[in-house]
Amino acid sequence: MAEEPEGNNRLLQDVLVRPGNGTCADCGNPEPEWASLTLGVFVCQACSLLHRSIPHISRVKSVQETWDASEVEQVVFFLSPFQLVASTGNNAAKAKYEQKVPAFYYRPIHSDCKMLREQWIRAKYERNEFEFIEKQEPYSAGYREGFLWKRGRDNGQFLSRKFILSEREGALKYFNKQDARDPKATMKIETLNATFQPAKIGNPCGLQITYLRDNSTRNIFVYHSDAKEMVDWFNAIRAASWCLN
Ligand SMILES: [Zn+2]
Missing domain, CATH: 1.10.220.150 (Arf GTPase activating protein)
Known part of the structure:
Protein backbone atom coordinates (compact mmCIF):
# COMPACT_ATOMS: atom_id res chain seq x y z
CA MET A 1 0.00 0.00 0.00
CA GLU A 98 -29.12 -6.61 -7.02
CA GLN A 99 -28.87 -10.36 -7.62
CA LYS A 100 -32.64 -10.97 -7.42
CA VAL A 101 -34.31 -7.75 -8.56
CA PRO A 102 -37.62 -8.86 -10.12
CA ALA A 103 -38.08 -7.98 -13.81
CA PHE A 104 -41.12 -5.81 -13.02
CA TYR A 105 -39.36 -3.88 -10.24
CA TYR A 106 -38.73 -0.23 -11.03
CA ARG A 107 -35.03 0.74 -10.92
CA PRO A 108 -34.90 4.50 -10.39
CA ILE A 109 -32.80 6.80 -12.56
CA HIS A 110 -31.07 10.08 -11.70
CA SER A 111 -34.05 12.28 -12.65
CA ASP A 112 -36.54 10.36 -10.48
CA CYS A 113 -37.86 11.86 -7.26
CA LYS A 114 -35.70 11.67 -4.14
CA MET A 115 -38.10 9.42 -2.25
CA LEU A 116 -38.00 6.76 -4.98
CA ARG A 117 -34.19 6.85 -5.18
CA GLU A 118 -33.84 6.71 -1.40
CA GLN A 119 -36.12 3.69 -1.12
CA TRP A 120 -34.15 1.89 -3.86
CA ILE A 121 -30.93 2.49 -1.89
CA ARG A 122 -32.55 1.35 1.36
CA ALA A 123 -34.11 -1.71 -0.34
CA LYS A 124 -30.68 -2.74 -1.66
CA TYR A 125 -28.31 -2.06 1.19
CA GLU A 126 -30.41 -1.72 4.35
CA ARG A 127 -33.22 -4.21 3.80
CA ASN A 128 -31.31 -6.54 1.44
CA GLU A 129 -34.54 -7.12 -0.47
CA PHE A 130 -32.83 -8.39 -3.60
CA GLU A 131 -30.78 -11.06 -1.87
CA PHE A 132 -33.74 -12.76 -0.19
CA ILE A 133 -36.89 -13.19 -2.31
CA GLU A 134 -39.07 -13.72 0.77
CA LYS A 135 -38.53 -10.01 1.48
CA GLN A 136 -40.26 -9.22 -1.83
CA GLU A 137 -43.60 -10.62 -0.73
CA PRO A 138 -45.21 -7.15 -0.20
CA TYR A 139 -45.07 -6.55 -3.97
CA SER A 140 -44.73 -9.98 -5.54
CA ALA A 141 -47.54 -11.93 -3.84
CA GLY A 142 -50.18 -10.94 -6.41
CA TYR A 143 -52.48 -9.54 -3.73
CA ARG A 144 -52.23 -6.49 -1.54
CA GLU A 145 -54.66 -4.61 0.63
CA GLY A 146 -54.31 -1.59 2.87
CA PHE A 147 -55.14 2.04 3.39
CA LEU A 148 -53.98 4.96 1.32
CA TRP A 149 -54.76 8.67 1.57
CA LYS A 150 -56.80 9.55 -1.49
CA ARG A 151 -57.54 13.05 -2.71
CA GLY A 152 -61.24 13.83 -2.86
CA ARG A 153 -62.62 14.84 -6.23
CA ASP A 154 -64.50 17.92 -5.05
CA ASN A 155 -62.66 19.57 -2.17
CA GLY A 156 -59.15 18.23 -2.72
CA GLN A 157 -59.01 16.89 0.83
CA PHE A 158 -57.18 13.63 1.45
CA LEU A 159 -59.23 10.86 3.05
CA SER A 160 -58.16 7.40 4.18
CA ARG A 161 -59.46 4.76 1.77
CA LYS A 162 -59.12 1.00 1.67
CA PHE A 163 -57.46 -0.34 -1.49
CA ILE A 164 -57.30 -3.91 -2.76
CA LEU A 165 -55.01 -5.00 -5.57
CA SER A 166 -55.78 -8.43 -6.98
CA GLU A 167 -53.75 -9.95 -9.75
CA ARG A 168 -56.29 -12.75 -10.09
CA GLU A 169 -59.11 -10.26 -10.70
CA GLY A 170 -56.83 -8.04 -12.76
CA ALA A 171 -58.04 -5.03 -10.80
CA LEU A 172 -57.23 -2.35 -8.26
CA LYS A 173 -60.27 -1.35 -6.22
CA TYR A 174 -60.95 1.15 -3.51
CA PHE A 175 -63.74 1.48 -1.00
CA ASN A 176 -65.26 4.61 0.50
CA LYS A 177 -66.38 2.85 3.68
CA GLN A 178 -64.27 0.28 5.41
CA ASP A 179 -67.07 -2.27 5.62
CA ALA A 180 -68.54 -1.49 2.19
CA ARG A 181 -69.22 -4.52 0.06
CA ASP A 182 -69.02 -2.74 -3.27
CA PRO A 183 -65.97 -0.79 -4.30
CA LYS A 184 -66.29 2.90 -5.14
CA ALA A 185 -64.16 2.24 -8.20
CA THR A 186 -62.69 -0.79 -9.95
CA MET A 187 -59.65 0.02 -12.06
CA LYS A 188 -58.66 -2.59 -14.61
CA ILE A 189 -54.96 -3.34 -14.37
CA GLU A 190 -54.55 -3.44 -18.13
CA THR A 191 -55.65 0.22 -18.42
CA LEU A 192 -53.74 1.44 -15.40
CA ASN A 193 -50.58 3.51 -15.16
CA ALA A 194 -48.92 4.77 -11.97
CA THR A 195 -46.29 7.53 -11.65
CA PHE A 196 -44.85 9.41 -8.70
CA GLN A 197 -45.85 13.10 -8.85
CA PRO A 198 -44.66 14.58 -5.53
CA ALA A 199 -44.82 18.25 -6.62
CA LYS A 200 -48.23 17.96 -8.27
CA ILE A 201 -49.74 16.08 -5.30
CA GLY A 202 -47.90 18.05 -2.63
CA ASN A 203 -46.49 15.01 -0.85
CA PRO A 204 -43.08 13.30 -1.26
CA CYS A 205 -44.89 9.96 -1.65
CA GLY A 206 -47.63 11.25 -3.97
CA LEU A 207 -48.64 8.71 -6.61
CA GLN A 208 -50.85 9.48 -9.61
CA ILE A 209 -52.85 6.54 -10.90
CA THR A 210 -54.33 6.92 -14.37
CA TYR A 211 -56.90 4.45 -15.70
CA LEU A 212 -59.61 4.09 -18.28
CA ARG A 213 -63.29 3.98 -17.41
CA ASP A 214 -66.03 4.04 -20.02
CA ASN A 215 -63.39 4.95 -22.58
CA SER A 216 -62.35 8.09 -20.76
CA THR A 217 -59.14 8.69 -18.82
CA ARG A 218 -59.51 9.12 -15.06
CA ASN A 219 -56.98 10.01 -12.41
CA ILE A 220 -56.72 9.40 -8.71
CA PHE A 221 -54.08 10.86 -6.42
CA VAL A 222 -52.88 8.90 -3.41
CA TYR A 223 -50.09 8.74 -0.88
CA HIS A 224 -48.96 6.75 2.15
CA SER A 225 -47.08 8.41 5.00
CA ASP A 226 -44.56 5.54 4.96
CA ALA A 227 -42.33 5.74 1.87
CA LYS A 228 -41.58 2.00 1.82
CA GLU A 229 -45.31 1.20 1.85
CA MET A 230 -45.92 3.56 -1.08
CA VAL A 231 -43.07 2.12 -3.16
CA ASP A 232 -44.33 -1.41 -2.32
CA TRP A 233 -47.77 -0.42 -3.68
CA PHE A 234 -46.15 1.04 -6.78
CA ASN A 235 -44.17 -2.14 -7.47
CA ALA A 236 -47.13 -4.39 -6.65
CA ILE A 237 -49.11 -2.53 -9.35
CA ARG A 238 -46.19 -2.99 -11.76
CA ALA A 239 -46.03 -6.70 -10.91
CA ALA A 240 -49.75 -7.12 -11.62
CA SER A 241 -49.40 -5.33 -14.99
CA TRP A 242 -46.31 -7.33 -15.79
CA CYS A 243 -48.12 -10.66 -15.67
CA LEU A 244 -50.57 -9.43 -18.32
CA ASN A 245 -47.75 -9.14 -20.83
ZN1 LIG B 1 -26.67 8.45 -8.30
Whole structure:
Protein backbone atom coordinates (compact mmCIF):
# COMPACT_ATOMS: atom_id res chain seq x y z
CA MET A 1 0.00 0.00 0.00
CA ALA A 2 1.33 3.41 -0.92
CA GLU A 3 2.44 5.55 1.99
CA GLU A 4 1.96 8.88 0.26
CA PRO A 5 -1.51 10.39 0.23
CA GLU A 6 -1.12 11.19 -3.50
CA GLY A 7 -0.36 7.50 -4.10
CA ASN A 8 -3.54 6.50 -2.31
CA ASN A 9 -5.63 8.82 -4.43
CA ARG A 10 -3.91 7.59 -7.59
CA LEU A 11 -4.91 4.04 -6.68
CA LEU A 12 -8.44 5.25 -6.17
CA GLN A 13 -8.44 6.82 -9.63
CA ASP A 14 -7.23 3.48 -11.07
CA VAL A 15 -10.20 1.77 -9.48
CA LEU A 16 -12.60 4.46 -10.72
CA VAL A 17 -11.80 3.75 -14.38
CA ARG A 18 -12.54 0.05 -14.01
CA PRO A 19 -15.65 -1.39 -15.73
CA GLY A 20 -18.83 -0.57 -13.84
CA ASN A 21 -17.37 2.30 -11.85
CA GLY A 22 -17.93 4.92 -14.55
CA THR A 23 -21.59 5.37 -13.62
CA CYS A 24 -23.34 5.78 -10.27
CA ALA A 25 -24.08 2.39 -8.66
CA ASP A 26 -27.57 3.54 -7.70
CA CYS A 27 -28.94 5.83 -10.43
CA GLY A 28 -26.61 5.37 -13.41
CA ASN A 29 -25.49 9.00 -13.60
CA PRO A 30 -22.06 9.26 -15.29
CA GLU A 31 -18.76 9.96 -13.52
CA PRO A 32 -19.53 9.31 -9.86
CA GLU A 33 -17.34 11.30 -7.49
CA TRP A 34 -18.23 9.72 -4.18
CA ALA A 35 -17.40 6.33 -2.73
CA SER A 36 -19.02 4.33 0.02
CA LEU A 37 -16.18 2.91 2.08
CA THR A 38 -18.38 0.35 3.77
CA LEU A 39 -20.22 -0.87 0.65
CA GLY A 40 -17.38 -0.44 -1.86
CA VAL A 41 -19.51 1.39 -4.45
CA PHE A 42 -19.04 4.61 -6.40
CA VAL A 43 -22.03 6.95 -6.49
CA CYS A 44 -23.01 10.42 -7.68
CA GLN A 45 -23.32 13.34 -5.29
CA ALA A 46 -27.13 13.15 -5.12
CA CYS A 47 -27.00 9.46 -4.16
CA SER A 48 -24.16 10.11 -1.70
CA LEU A 49 -26.57 12.35 0.23
CA LEU A 50 -29.05 9.47 0.41
CA HIS A 51 -26.28 7.15 1.64
CA ARG A 52 -25.78 9.64 4.48
CA SER A 53 -29.31 8.86 5.63
CA ILE A 54 -28.19 5.26 6.36
CA PRO A 55 -24.96 5.96 8.32
CA HIS A 56 -25.13 2.54 10.02
CA ILE A 57 -24.82 0.93 6.55
CA SER A 58 -22.85 3.35 4.43
CA ARG A 59 -19.98 5.77 5.06
CA VAL A 60 -19.32 8.01 2.07
CA LYS A 61 -16.32 10.08 1.12
CA SER A 62 -15.55 12.22 -1.92
CA VAL A 63 -12.85 10.80 -4.19
CA GLN A 64 -11.49 14.37 -4.41
CA GLU A 65 -10.61 14.33 -0.72
CA THR A 66 -7.35 12.91 0.61
CA TRP A 67 -7.69 9.23 1.40
CA ASP A 68 -5.49 7.39 3.84
CA ALA A 69 -4.17 3.90 3.19
CA SER A 70 -6.69 2.13 5.42
CA GLU A 71 -9.59 3.82 3.64
CA VAL A 72 -8.29 2.86 0.20
CA GLU A 73 -7.86 -0.70 1.45
CA GLN A 74 -11.61 -0.87 1.97
CA VAL A 75 -12.33 -0.38 -1.73
CA VAL A 76 -9.17 -1.95 -3.17
CA PHE A 77 -7.70 -5.40 -2.73
CA PHE A 78 -4.14 -6.26 -3.66
CA LEU A 79 -3.50 -9.63 -5.22
CA SER A 80 0.22 -9.00 -5.17
CA PRO A 81 2.40 -5.89 -4.93
CA PHE A 82 2.29 -5.68 -8.72
CA GLN A 83 -1.31 -6.54 -9.35
CA LEU A 84 -4.14 -4.33 -8.27
CA VAL A 85 -7.54 -5.94 -8.00
CA ALA A 86 -10.74 -4.21 -7.09
CA SER A 87 -12.50 -6.68 -4.81
CA THR A 88 -15.49 -4.42 -4.57
CA GLY A 89 -16.66 -1.71 -6.96
CA ASN A 90 -20.01 -1.26 -8.67
CA ASN A 91 -20.11 -4.52 -10.65
CA ALA A 92 -19.27 -6.63 -7.62
CA ALA A 93 -21.85 -4.78 -5.51
CA LYS A 94 -24.50 -5.19 -8.20
CA ALA A 95 -23.87 -8.95 -8.30
CA LYS A 96 -24.53 -9.06 -4.57
CA TYR A 97 -27.13 -6.39 -3.77
CA GLU A 98 -29.12 -6.61 -7.02
CA GLN A 99 -28.87 -10.36 -7.62
CA LYS A 100 -32.64 -10.97 -7.42
CA VAL A 101 -34.31 -7.75 -8.56
CA PRO A 102 -37.62 -8.86 -10.12
CA ALA A 103 -38.08 -7.98 -13.81
CA PHE A 104 -41.12 -5.81 -13.02
CA TYR A 105 -39.36 -3.88 -10.24
CA TYR A 106 -38.73 -0.23 -11.03
CA ARG A 107 -35.03 0.74 -10.92
CA PRO A 108 -34.90 4.50 -10.39
CA ILE A 109 -32.80 6.80 -12.56
CA HIS A 110 -31.07 10.08 -11.70
CA SER A 111 -34.05 12.28 -12.65
CA ASP A 112 -36.54 10.36 -10.48
CA CYS A 113 -37.86 11.86 -7.26
CA LYS A 114 -35.70 11.67 -4.14
CA MET A 115 -38.10 9.42 -2.25
CA LEU A 116 -38.00 6.76 -4.98
CA ARG A 117 -34.19 6.85 -5.18
CA GLU A 118 -33.84 6.71 -1.40
CA GLN A 119 -36.12 3.69 -1.12
CA TRP A 120 -34.15 1.89 -3.86
CA ILE A 121 -30.93 2.49 -1.89
CA ARG A 122 -32.55 1.35 1.36
CA ALA A 123 -34.11 -1.71 -0.34
CA LYS A 124 -30.68 -2.74 -1.66
CA TYR A 125 -28.31 -2.06 1.19
CA GLU A 126 -30.41 -1.72 4.35
CA ARG A 127 -33.22 -4.21 3.80
CA ASN A 128 -31.31 -6.54 1.44
CA GLU A 129 -34.54 -7.12 -0.47
CA PHE A 130 -32.83 -8.39 -3.60
CA GLU A 131 -30.78 -11.06 -1.87
CA PHE A 132 -33.74 -12.76 -0.19
CA ILE A 133 -36.89 -13.19 -2.31
CA GLU A 134 -39.07 -13.72 0.77
CA LYS A 135 -38.53 -10.01 1.48
CA GLN A 136 -40.26 -9.22 -1.83
CA GLU A 137 -43.60 -10.62 -0.73
CA PRO A 138 -45.21 -7.15 -0.20
CA TYR A 139 -45.07 -6.55 -3.97
CA SER A 140 -44.73 -9.98 -5.54
CA ALA A 141 -47.54 -11.93 -3.84
CA GLY A 142 -50.18 -10.94 -6.41
CA TYR A 143 -52.48 -9.54 -3.73
CA ARG A 144 -52.23 -6.49 -1.54
CA GLU A 145 -54.66 -4.61 0.63
CA GLY A 146 -54.31 -1.59 2.87
CA PHE A 147 -55.14 2.04 3.39
CA LEU A 148 -53.98 4.96 1.32
CA TRP A 149 -54.76 8.67 1.57
CA LYS A 150 -56.80 9.55 -1.49
CA ARG A 151 -57.54 13.05 -2.71
CA GLY A 152 -61.24 13.83 -2.86
CA ARG A 153 -62.62 14.84 -6.23
CA ASP A 154 -64.50 17.92 -5.05
CA ASN A 155 -62.66 19.57 -2.17
CA GLY A 156 -59.15 18.23 -2.72
CA GLN A 157 -59.01 16.89 0.83
CA PHE A 158 -57.18 13.63 1.45
CA LEU A 159 -59.23 10.86 3.05
CA SER A 160 -58.16 7.40 4.18
CA ARG A 161 -59.46 4.76 1.77
CA LYS A 162 -59.12 1.00 1.67
CA PHE A 163 -57.46 -0.34 -1.49
CA ILE A 164 -57.30 -3.91 -2.76
CA LEU A 165 -55.01 -5.00 -5.57
CA SER A 166 -55.78 -8.43 -6.98
CA GLU A 167 -53.75 -9.95 -9.75
CA ARG A 168 -56.29 -12.75 -10.09
CA GLU A 169 -59.11 -10.26 -10.70
CA GLY A 170 -56.83 -8.04 -12.76
CA ALA A 171 -58.04 -5.03 -10.80
CA LEU A 172 -57.23 -2.35 -8.26
CA LYS A 173 -60.27 -1.35 -6.22
CA TYR A 174 -60.95 1.15 -3.51
CA PHE A 175 -63.74 1.48 -1.00
CA ASN A 176 -65.26 4.61 0.50
CA LYS A 177 -66.38 2.85 3.68
CA GLN A 178 -64.27 0.28 5.41
CA ASP A 179 -67.07 -2.27 5.62
CA ALA A 180 -68.54 -1.49 2.19
CA ARG A 181 -69.22 -4.52 0.06
CA ASP A 182 -69.02 -2.74 -3.27
CA PRO A 183 -65.97 -0.79 -4.30
CA LYS A 184 -66.29 2.90 -5.14
CA ALA A 185 -64.16 2.24 -8.20
CA THR A 186 -62.69 -0.79 -9.95
CA MET A 187 -59.65 0.02 -12.06
CA LYS A 188 -58.66 -2.59 -14.61
CA ILE A 189 -54.96 -3.34 -14.37
CA GLU A 190 -54.55 -3.44 -18.13
CA THR A 191 -55.65 0.22 -18.42
CA LEU A 192 -53.74 1.44 -15.40
CA ASN A 193 -50.58 3.51 -15.16
CA ALA A 194 -48.92 4.77 -11.97
CA THR A 195 -46.29 7.53 -11.65
CA PHE A 196 -44.85 9.41 -8.70
CA GLN A 197 -45.85 13.10 -8.85
CA PRO A 198 -44.66 14.58 -5.53
CA ALA A 199 -44.82 18.25 -6.62
CA LYS A 200 -48.23 17.96 -8.27
CA ILE A 201 -49.74 16.08 -5.30
CA GLY A 202 -47.90 18.05 -2.63
CA ASN A 203 -46.49 15.01 -0.85
CA PRO A 204 -43.08 13.30 -1.26
CA CYS A 205 -44.89 9.96 -1.65
CA GLY A 206 -47.63 11.25 -3.97
CA LEU A 207 -48.64 8.71 -6.61
CA GLN A 208 -50.85 9.48 -9.61
CA ILE A 209 -52.85 6.54 -10.90
CA THR A 210 -54.33 6.92 -14.37
CA TYR A 211 -56.90 4.45 -15.70
CA LEU A 212 -59.61 4.09 -18.28
CA ARG A 213 -63.29 3.98 -17.41
CA ASP A 214 -66.03 4.04 -20.02
CA ASN A 215 -63.39 4.95 -22.58
CA SER A 216 -62.35 8.09 -20.76
CA THR A 217 -59.14 8.69 -18.82
CA ARG A 218 -59.51 9.12 -15.06
CA ASN A 219 -56.98 10.01 -12.41
CA ILE A 220 -56.72 9.40 -8.71
CA PHE A 221 -54.08 10.86 -6.42
CA VAL A 222 -52.88 8.90 -3.41
CA TYR A 223 -50.09 8.74 -0.88
CA HIS A 224 -48.96 6.75 2.15
CA SER A 225 -47.08 8.41 5.00
CA ASP A 226 -44.56 5.54 4.96
CA ALA A 227 -42.33 5.74 1.87
CA LYS A 228 -41.58 2.00 1.82
CA GLU A 229 -45.31 1.20 1.85
CA MET A 230 -45.92 3.56 -1.08
CA VAL A 231 -43.07 2.12 -3.16
CA ASP A 232 -44.33 -1.41 -2.32
CA TRP A 233 -47.77 -0.42 -3.68
CA PHE A 234 -46.15 1.04 -6.78
CA ASN A 235 -44.17 -2.14 -7.47
CA ALA A 236 -47.13 -4.39 -6.65
CA ILE A 237 -49.11 -2.53 -9.35
CA ARG A 238 -46.19 -2.99 -11.76
CA ALA A 239 -46.03 -6.70 -10.91
CA ALA A 240 -49.75 -7.12 -11.62
CA SER A 241 -49.40 -5.33 -14.99
CA TRP A 242 -46.31 -7.33 -15.79
CA CYS A 243 -48.12 -10.66 -15.67
CA LEU A 244 -50.57 -9.43 -18.32
CA ASN A 245 -47.75 -9.14 -20.83
ZN1 LIG B 1 -26.67 8.45 -8.30
